[in-house]
Amino acid sequence: MAWRERSAWISLVSTCLIFGIYFWHSAGALHDEVVRARPFLVNFLVAAVAATLINGGLHVVSAITGGIQRADERDAALEARAFRIAYGFLLGTLLCAFSFVALLGAIQSPSAAGTVLLPTFTAATQFALLVCVAAELLRNGMLIAGYRRGG
Amino acid sequence: MDTFITNRIRKLRFEANEMTQHALAERVGVTRQTIIAIEAARYAPSLELAFRIARAFAKPLEDVFQYRADA
Numbered sequence: 001m002a003w004r005e006r007s008a009w010i011s012l013v014s015t016c017l018i019f020g021i022y023f024w025h026s027a028g029a030l031h032d033e034v035v036r037a038r039p040f041l042v043n044f045l046v047a048a049v050a051a052t053l054i055n056g057g058l059h060v061v062s063a064i065t066g067g068i069q070r071a072d073e074r075d076a077a078l079e080a081r082a083f084r085i086a087y088g089f090l091l092g093t094l095l096c097a098f099s100f101v102a103l104l105g106a107i108q109s110p111s112a113a114g115t116v117l118l119p120t121f122t123a124a125t126q127f128a129l130l131v132c133v134a135a136e137l138l139r140n141g142m143l144i145a146g147y148r149r150g151g
Numbered sequence: 152m153d154t155f156i157t158n159r160i161r162k163l164r165f166e167a168n169e170m171t172q173h174a175l176a177e178r179v180g181v182t183r184q185t186i187i188a189i190e191a192a193r194y195a196p197s198l199e200l201a202f203r204i205a206r207a208f209a210k211p212l213e214d215v216f217q218y219r220a221d222a
Contacts (some may be wrong), residue, residue: 002184072181073197074188147184150193 003058003062003076005071005147010058011056012140014051019133026126044129047118086139090142154218156195160186163208163215179203 001009032137040139071079101124164170176183176209179200188194189204196204205215 002182063177069182071201072185074181074194075187077194150188 001131002068002147004071004075005144006062007059008140008143010062012137012144014054015133015136018047018051023130030123064104074125078143082139082142082146086089086135088133089138090135091093094128097127157192157217157219158189158215160204160215162191163210167208175207178207
């Protein structure tokens with residue numbers, strides 16, 4: 001397996017694992033009566049650091065055991081296509097979501113009571129994060145599919 | 152997706168003292184996987200890479216790559 005394909009697999013699996021756990025906890029916490037932003041922020045920072053460490057560690061192990069290959073024009077073409085699709089999905093989804101929320105008038109003004117506004121804001125933040133993570137998974141998935149297909 | 156560009160790289164490698172895909176990849180500066188994809192017509196190389204491959208076999212470009220206009 002080529003270095004870049006291995007790298008995409010590592011990113012896909014580590015992102016899936018770490019952020020899967022993070023969103024599992026977040027989904028549970030969002031059902032609580034009073035949602036506070038701080039645990040989400042701390043959990044997110046822990047998840048981001050854990051993902052970076054696991055991702056980096058597995059890349060180092062993979063580089064030592066399998067070696068590194070320099071990217072060539074096909075790698076760049078596959079990367080560009082995966083990036084275009086994944087970040088098209090990211091922008092499209094966020095745009096649709098914000099348009100939908102704005103249309104419904106669901107966004108409350110900052111002058112609204114803090115405890116009422118906070119869950120909505122936290123849920124929106126979690127949704128935006130979820131879409132970002134989904135875009136990253138899609139990018140890695142597209143890369144792997146490109147390598148599996150051959151071109 | 153297959154490309155409209157076919158090639159004779161496999162045959163030329165055989166004629167060039169059974170040059171391996173790895174050796175050709177080293178010579179033209181790409182990965183072996185890219186050579187595999189080009190040989191199988193699953194990836195159309197850039198013009199520059201196509202020239203580099205043709206030069207590796209000391210052949211003109213059209214002896215290595217052909218355009219399938221009917222595809």
